[in-house]
Amino acid sequence: MFIIRFLGSTRGRAVRVVAGAGLLIAGAVLGGPWWILAGVGAVVAGASALDVCLLAPLVGKPIPGPRFRASFAR
Template identity: 55%
Template sequence: MALIQFLGSTAGRWVRIIAGVILVILAVVLGGWWLLLAALGAVFIAAGAFDFCLLAPLAGKPLRGSEFRKTFTS
């Protein structure tokens, strides 16, 4: 639960974006089948940039980041 709470935070958003960029760069450098990592990296970038946490529903929390964070401040 602590990991999901972190991923929904502002710092967690930045971690997801940076991890996504690293995966995309790694995929481009390695090429071949490694380019599949670029798709995963794009999902991480989008999740951070558009403020949603894909793991939140596993904890019974809303997908949208702003609504997700409200559940921890109430």
């Protein structure tokens, strides 16, 4: 549960943006079948930039960032 909570935090969002950008760049540079990395990186970076946690439904939490963080305060 700690990792899900971390990923929804501000620091976790920053980590997801950096990791997503890294995957995006790696996929673009490597080319060929590695373009899949670029797609995954775009999803990861885009989701964190829009403040949503795509893993939240796996633990029964809401997807939007503010509602996700508020669900842990209860």
